[in-house]
Amino acid sequence: MSDIKLTAKDFVSDQEVRWCPGCGDYAILKAVQRTLADVEAKTENTVFVSGIGCAARFPYYMKTYGFHGIHGRAPSIATGIKLANPDLDVWVVSGDGDALSIGGNHFVHLVRRNVDVQFLLFNNEIYGLTKGQFSPTSRVGTRSPSTPHGSIENPLSAALVALGAGAHFVARGVDNAQKQLVATLTRAHAFKGTSFVEIFQNCIVFNDGIFTEFTAKDKVAVKQVYVEHGKPLLFGKDHALGLRIKPGTLSLEIVTLGEQGISADDILVHDETDRALAALLADMNGDKLPIAIGVLYCKPGHIFEVEIRKLVQRESSGTTSNLNDVLRAGHTWTVADT
Amino acid sequence: MSDIKLTAKDFVSDQEVRWCPGCGDYAILKAVQRTLADVEAKTENTVFVSGIGCAARFPYYMKTYGFHGIHGRAPSIATGIKLANPDLDVWVVSGDGDALSIGGNHFVHLVRRNVDVQFLLFNNEIYGLTKGQFSPTSRVGTRSPSTPHGSIENPLSAALVALGAGAHFVARGVDNAQKQLVATLTRAHAFKGTSFVEIFQNCIVFNDGIFTEFTAKDKVAVKQVYVEHGKPLLFGKDHALGLRIKPGTLSLEIVTLGEQGISADDILVHDETDRALAALLADMNGDKLPIAIGVLYCKPGHIFEVEIRKLVQRESSGTTSNLNDVLRAGHTWTVADT
Amino acid sequence: MPETPLNAQIKSPSRQTLESAVVRFSGDSGDGMQITGGQFMLATAVAQNNLSTFPDYPSEIRAPIGTTFGVSAFQINFGSRVIKTAGDNFDVLVAMNPAALKVELAGLKIGGIILLDVGSFQERNIHRANYEIDPRTDGSLDAYRVIELDISKLTLDAVASLGLSKEKGLSKKEALRCKNFWALGFVYWMFDRLRTPTVDWLKTKFAKRPQIAAANIAALNAGHALAETMEISDGLSSFSVAKAPNIEPGLYRTITGAEAMAWGLAVGAKLADLRLVFCSYPITPASPVLHALSHMVEHDIVTFQAEDEIAAVCAAIGASYAGSLGVTSSSGPGIALKGEALGLAVSTEQPLVVINTQRAGPSTGLPTKTEQSDLLQALYGRNGEAPIVVIAARSPGDCFNVAIEASKIATKYMTPVMVLSDGYIGNASEPWLIPDIDQLEKFPINLHKEGEYFDSTVRDEVTLARPWAIPGTPNLEHHIGGLEKSYETGEISSDPQNHQKMTDLRAAKIDGVVRDIPDQHVESGADSGKLVIVGWGSTYGPISRAVNNLQEAGVDVSHVHVRHIWPLPQNLGDLLAGFDHILVPEMNCGQFVKVLRDQYLLDAKGLNKMTGQPFKIVELEDAIRAHLEAAK
Amino acid sequence: MPETPLNAQIKSPSRQTLESAVVRFSGDSGDGMQITGGQFMLATAVAQNNLSTFPDYPSEIRAPIGTTFGVSAFQINFGSRVIKTAGDNFDVLVAMNPAALKVELAGLKIGGIILLDVGSFQERNIHRANYEIDPRTDGSLDAYRVIELDISKLTLDAVASLGLSKEKGLSKKEALRCKNFWALGFVYWMFDRLRTPTVDWLKTKFAKRPQIAAANIAALNAGHALAETMEISDGLSSFSVAKAPNIEPGLYRTITGAEAMAWGLAVGAKLADLRLVFCSYPITPASPVLHALSHMVEHDIVTFQAEDEIAAVCAAIGASYAGSLGVTSSSGPGIALKGEALGLAVSTEQPLVVINTQRAGPSTGLPTKTEQSDLLQALYGRNGEAPIVVIAARSPGDCFNVAIEASKIATKYMTPVMVLSDGYIGNASEPWLIPDIDQLEKFPINLHKEGEYFDSTVRDEVTLARPWAIPGTPNLEHHIGGLEKSYETGEISSDPQNHQKMTDLRAAKIDGVVRDIPDQHVESGADSGKLVIVGWGSTYGPISRAVNNLQEAGVDVSHVHVRHIWPLPQNLGDLLAGFDHILVPEMNCGQFVKVLRDQYLLDAKGLNKMTGQPFKIVELEDAIRAHLEAAK
Numbered sequence A, B: 001m002s003d004i005k006l007t008a009k010d011f012v013s014d015q016e017v018r019w020c021p022g023c024g025d026y027a028i029l030k031a032v033q034r035t036l037a038d039v040e041a042k043t044e045n046t047v048f049v050s051g052i053g054c055a056a057r058f059p060y061y062m063k064t065y066g067f068h069g070i071h072g073r074a075p076s077i078a079t080g081i082k083l084a085n086p087d088l089d090v091w092v093v094s095g096d097g098d099a100l101s102i103g104g105n106h107f108v109h110l111v112r113r114n115v116d117v118q119f120l121l122f123n124n125e126i127y128g129l130t131k132g133q134f135s136p137t138s139r140v141g142t143r144s145p146s147t148p149h150g151s152i153e154n155p156l157s158a159a160l161v162a163l164g165a166g167a168h169f170v171a172r173g174v175d176n177a178q179k180q181l182v183a184t185l186t187r188a189h190a191f192k193g194t195s196f197v198e199i200f201q202n203c204i205v206f207n208d209g210i211f212t213e214f215t216a217k218d219k220v221a222v223k224q225v226y227v228e229h230g231k232p233l234l235f236g237k238d239h240a241l242g243l244r245i246k247p248g249t250l251s252l253e254i255v256t257l258g259e260q261g262i263s264a265d266d267i268l269v270h271d272e273t274d275r276a277l278a279a280l281l282a283d284m285n286g287d288k289l290p291i292a293i294g295v296l297y298c299k300p301g302h303i304f305e306v307e308i309r310k311l312v313q314r315e316s317s318g319t320t321s322n323l324n325d326v327l328r329a330g331h332t333w334t335v336a337d338t
Numbered sequence C, D: 001m002p003e004t005p006l007n008a009q010i011k012s013p014s015r016q017t018l019e020s021a022v023v024r025f026s027g028d029s030g031d032g033m034q035i036t037g038g039q040f041m042l043a044t045a046v047a048q049n050n051l052s053t054f055p056d057y058p059s060e061i062r063a064p065i066g067t068t069f070g071v072s073a074f075q076i077n078f079g080s081r082v083i084k085t086a087g088d089n090f091d092v093l094v095a096m097n098p099a100a101l102k103v104e105l106a107g108l109k110i111g112g113i114i115l116l117d118v119g120s121f122q123e124r125n126i127h128r129a130n131y132e133i134d135p136r137t138d139g140s141l142d143a144y145r146v147i148e149l150d151i152s153k154l155t156l157d158a159v160a161s162l163g164l165s166k167e168k169g170l171s172k173k174e175a176l177r178c179k180n181f182w183a184l185g186f187v188y189w190m191f192d193r194l195r196t197p198t199v200d201w202l203k204t205k206f207a208k209r210p211q212i213a214a215a216n217i218a219a220l221n222a223g224h225a226l227a228e229t230m231e232i233s234d235g236l237s238s239f240s241v242a243k244a245p246n247i248e249p250g251l252y253r254t255i256t257g258a259e260a261m262a263w264g265l266a267v268g269a270k271l272a273d274l275r276l277v278f279c280s281y282p283i284t285p286a287s288p289v290l291h292a293l294s295h296m297v298e299h300d301i302v303t304f305q306a307e308d309e310i311a312a313v314c315a316a317i318g319a320s321y322a323g324s325l326g327v328t329s330s331s332g333p334g335i336a337l338k339g340e341a342l343g344l345a346v347s348t349e350q351p352l353v354v355i356n357t358q359r360a361g362p363s364t365g366l367p368t369k370t371e372q373s374d375l376l377q378a379l380y381g382r383n384g385e386a387p388i389v390v391i392a393a394r395s396p397g398d399c400f401n402v403a404i405e406a407s408k409i410a411t412k413y414m415t416p417v418m419v420l421s422d423g424y425i426g427n428a429s430e431p432w433l434i435p436d437i438d439q440l441e442k443f444p445i446n447l448h449k450e451g452e453y454f455d456s457t458v459r460d461e462v463t464l465a466r467p468w469a470i471p472g473t474p475n476l477e478h479h480i481g482g483l484e485k486s487y488e489t490g491e492i493s494s495d496p497q498n499h500q501k502m503t504d505l506r507a508a509k510i511d512g513v514v515r516d517i518p519d520q521h522v523e524s525g526a527d528s529g530k531l532v533i534v535g536w537g538s539t540y541g542p543i544s545r546a547v548n549n550l551q552e553a554g555v556d557v558s559h560v561h562v563r564h565i566w567p568l569p570q571n572l573g574d575l576l577a578g579f580d581h582i583l584v585p586e587m588n589c590g591q592f593v594k595v596l597r598d599q600y601l602l603d604a605k606g607l608n609k610m611t612g613q614p615f616k617i618v619e620l621e622d623a624i625r626a627h628l629e630a631a632k
Ligand SMILES: Cc1ncc(C[n+]2csc(CCOP(=O)(O)OP(=O)(O)O)c2C)c(N)n1
Pocket: A052, A053, A054, A055, A056, A070, A071, A094, A095, A096, A097, A098, A099, A122, A124, A126, A127, A128, A129, A130, A135, C281, C282, C283, C284, C309, C333, C334, C337, C364, D340
């Protein structure tokens, strides 16, 4: 093993990338490779695990260990990997269908157990690989091959599901915001426990432009608020807008700096350890309130595989018992040679 | 069909009840039968659907239609029933393992779609039927056959999972509080959409007394707050205690009436349409803050099977097309008799 | 250039008459090859040829342009004789770019014709297709007749003649996209097809953007015209394929297996007078059935895209329980997930139809490739003794009949019925004589009514079916579930003898379905003899053609095609015993052959192919001959 | 009453010598019958009898007291000869209440002894047991020797003599609960068992509540004493069962199939020098394996109670991928759910052990009853061609060996191995000669190391196993997944010929496991002849005894017991072909017999039982005789 610092390129595999030209996945791939170089990850220690979907092709494009599993089950495979070897640096890459439709339960339990992996959900609000059916995050009215008259199911909010499951780290990124995405992924990587990152990803073929209402260049400022712990929740052109708790309620509202006596001090300061705030931020949908990007919530907790290791160590320390003793514990008797 | 009003007894089936003597399930069974009589339900129109578990034996004890499914899949079976016949009155009965372990995903999606069923989760924080293993709601440290050294997994909060999934109705009851339980079930029955009711249920054999910290007679007043829409969140002996929003934060705190200038007006009035409040209430665990019982959240929304019916009606109204037309749509050609 | 009238078939004196021909259109995913092929199919159907097609999509949604894994192709076999497959090797290859040439060349007959768009043979494209050097220069095409045309440019010229521009609603990119219709026009001339249906189709399709229609029509006509010119000037071959004499008269359309399956289910439910509740989770290649039914809400067809396959089958079970025809559909991996719930359907005796559009496995396998490797899973892929009915469709159109039959058996016997289709027949299309559903026989439903005496165990004496008593019916309240039930009361029973009785009952009920199954007939050849080829499912086409060819060559071989996989037709064992040798070609490692050997103790041998590709006719002919040789 | 010393075996002159005997303890769930039986087993093992037991729990957790469905029983068969089953009908029935009598009477031999606690024969209890009238009064017990004692009262009297009271730490309820030990003491006298092990056990068990221990010991002694008195005064029969001469010397314990399985896995991992990662979701009757391993954290055994069976198998796959021995365990319905993921394990060639402790199906079926009906699911319950290895355990202790063998094959061949056990052997216990694991052969793991050349396709030439290259190893980074992989590079490939090659490879690899499988031997009887009985799994005991009995009676019959279900032993076909008739008893509708017929084209016949109960020896004897008769 050499100590030469790896660059993003060192994480690029020799496999031809097979996403549609223009797919948002390319940018995310780049951001992940950049992040790995930044955090000085080792290729041999890094494992990408995925289910099935366009997003789930991700591991093939990484020059690291890669396990392309079956639809929805990547969280379970990842859990098994961590149980076998807690020292591995495991990333799960999933789509909105993979993570929230067939794999919803494994996702919930991964998050609940707080297994130390990075979980990236590429949310394009559509089933890409199977050619465009609506997904659990598709908005009501989505026309798709299986809903030609428009979908009627209420969508899930990935971040709210994660919070409901007891997530300890919830963040959001956008495929076309490379810098912020790398920053967010870096935080996710540093976090010990399940770090959940929802990434809004444009599917150019089946759901093109579904996020432009907040990702278009001219919309970013007014429709996105990039949240940072300890910093006021400001956004808008020249950060002229801010969020505050609507007095006497449990909800947020937009205020304009300088208007009606609002000063910088009135703006709510982001506290990433406040779950109620995180839920309110996650709930903002870009309609009245802007979409929150960045680390919405971060509060470390017990880590599953670490606790298991502790238990094993505690129980085995001082024990000299071997398996022969186990077999001989309890009542035994001897039959003598006759 | 006669119009004689049915009594609770009319909902009792001829099957011998096979729960352990003293199991909390008996009281819930009684409450449900009482509720059905109160709401003047029809036995022939009522269907109980369940998965597997002690709780899931419920349908056998009801003199209604009953479908005892497979582990975790009752929400899906119930959805199918409603798709076939939206007029049926469907109740799903489930355990913490059935609903939140193997069936977690179906539960999430049932709630998300807002299928019009009553979903009762008998939470005894244990796998009863399989003889006492810890469940996803078991507290850290639970000793069980599969966790002899105490469990290390963080428990799920059923109500928070439901809220995270976008539930429209979330309520709580306790097996030994018959009157409140019937009132809550009555609300659940009246609600159109998925009405989720978590019922704390004592498993006398494998997890006896796990809820006594707030269900014991002498604990009810100080450790439970029974929430009612439009009424102040008062509890404690003589309702001397109340909840309010801790000023400037997104959290709740206990205040004592009459102390430090606190009057009845300072107490937070329960607004069951406020999801953020519901989440804070659901999060109270009886430790510092009391456990919230009653209807935590209620906000009607689109109902899955109703929207489907509307769609079918809209698309078929004015159409005289029959299947022969479908077969003949698009390009056709005739081969003449030769 | 003199324009030939659109609707004129030109009886060119030099046209060579063919009994059948195979054409393959191949290009980049963005080149519209599926549409081109579809139009050629239409024109060919209108010409009253028999035909069979095979669309061959890439597994990537949209692979990078010009790559070999982005090649999309459409193959058609048509003729005046009976056509049984989309053809082995092709006579004509239309290759829209170097990648298409690279991928397809091996499939072209020696001496076959290549129509090449040299406009796409830039250095970059040649390299993207993994060619070291331009294949036109290294002699690798010497064995073929190559027509090199700059179709891209010719298309632009043709469209330009319309005087359209970006301002007038047609960009250069859009103009260039018409090149597939140019190629189509060229091939239409070669095979003497009418352009009218295609022109009509374009006009309807682009009703809102007439300039696009006009551009494509211009390209089509230009290609047609150039071919006509080239026949005279360059000796371009042209062919004529006569009307098939044996086509049954009536109204026709083309149909894919997925469409036929969807419509068969819709019609099955209608004939049973039930609401169809179709529950599925998308998966290749099963999704098109879901899509087709999703377009039919106005017929009170409910489609439910569930959160996974388990939810889908359980919802279908719930729907059947509540009195609808519950159907679930998936492909191998999804069917694997349904195993536990299928056991529930067996135990609770629900009328349930399960469609498996098989694909290549194991695991995710080759999702877009075809295979028949889920037969044993269909029979045995559940815990406990959980017998169900299994039927296999043999062609796209046959899916319609099989779906109706499955609906009928499921409701008559109160049992799950698994229908086996596969990616090949699911996607392939063929001309289809449209039935009049009003003429189809309705099938009565054993639905118990209000007031009637109810005991959940009052079974139909013949079918052994339990009564179908649905929630909402007064006085029929009862309990049902996956635990063993008392034969007498229907309530839970753990009595040992009762379990034996119920187990026997479930087996007897399925065995009894044999009453509704016709005796096995011999597809072609003698009723006994030296060798019988036994097929099932989508291998029908190639086997039947291969056997016919051999029979014509004087070989003593018969063909038996089994539709009813379980229960098997009553006479099948005796029938097969009449042959010295039994050979069972399957696109798996020998699954049906296991069943035959076990059931009849006959030394049936497997002929197995696991390439994700259907059998080729010559492959089968060779194998059969070799088998006969070895048996000597 | 003179106390007989605890450790004295009284050579009563009237003791009748038996070669073997069957005793069944039966009572309410709360009566402690499993403990009673367990203690009797211990005393019997110490007496160096051969033995076999069968605990028979109710399916309800705690059914209402006194009901027939709340009856819990424990049966033991012991003797000086080889004991192969827990016995058909029993010689002695201990019935602690009317419900127990009601449920068990049919199983008692005519002339057998009933020890009845008449203290429980109150009106109410009699009715709860669904008796119309007291069975002691209607002549229904006339055919048996009934010992009616008010055990409840006798127990209270005995305990009272200790002078303990509620205040002194023993309530009346607790005193009454000692009645099972009173009955045990009585039976100990009858069969001349030592009380010492039980007394020791009680003292250890209730170390913290010595008054409980004392009370139970008092009851035990009192029962023993009364029996002694009654022998003299009332002519109570007593028996002596001699030491079994053929017991291999060494250190023994009793072991259940579940314990043996757990320990076998632990030892298997240790022999492979791997961490064991055991992933499971609770299900009857598989959970005890999870429980046993959960107690072994100090041996670096990780147990993971997953959220469902799919998560469990996938976590096990992940663990194997990352270099541990991944194991998953369940019963039928749970195994059904794992089908899709097993395909992934096949496709990615993971060393994975899958335990199926079978139960009665279909669907939820009869969770606490036994069956062998998942064999075909084990072989075929996956999409695509996904061959795996299948091995079946034949007895509780054999689970240990099978688990080790499965671990070895899985890691050597990089393949999933399914182990079939069932509820019967999982719960039953038997004496077990404890092996010294230091003496067991270690098996080397094909783990690729840092720096070594890596190509994921460099296979072991003999086993065809891919190399096991685990994350964390520098320079071996690679991709793996459920899509078809190139034989050369290990990366995704949709090449048709490659798919054929990989399919053939996967099949050949599993077929090759035959190298590690001993040739099939004949369990008893001649190597060829008129009739062979072929068994597998837990039917070993009854078949072997039945065949022995028939052989002793001069019948020409052999016994073959197959452990390796897939691949089958190389010589099996030839061996079976040497018999005129082949009969295959199975607790299913004939699953293994299908495999044999298919593989060898031999006319093997099934002998099937589907009652949730193991075969009885006489049942088999009768059936075999009938078969021979019919074959004449
Ligand atoms: C068991 C199973 N069911 C269904 C599928 C088909 N399938 C593959 S990916 C997918 C959904 C993909 O959507 P998403 O997870 O959002 O990923 P995307 O393609 O949009 O990146 C489906 C339904 C499958 N491969 N396996």
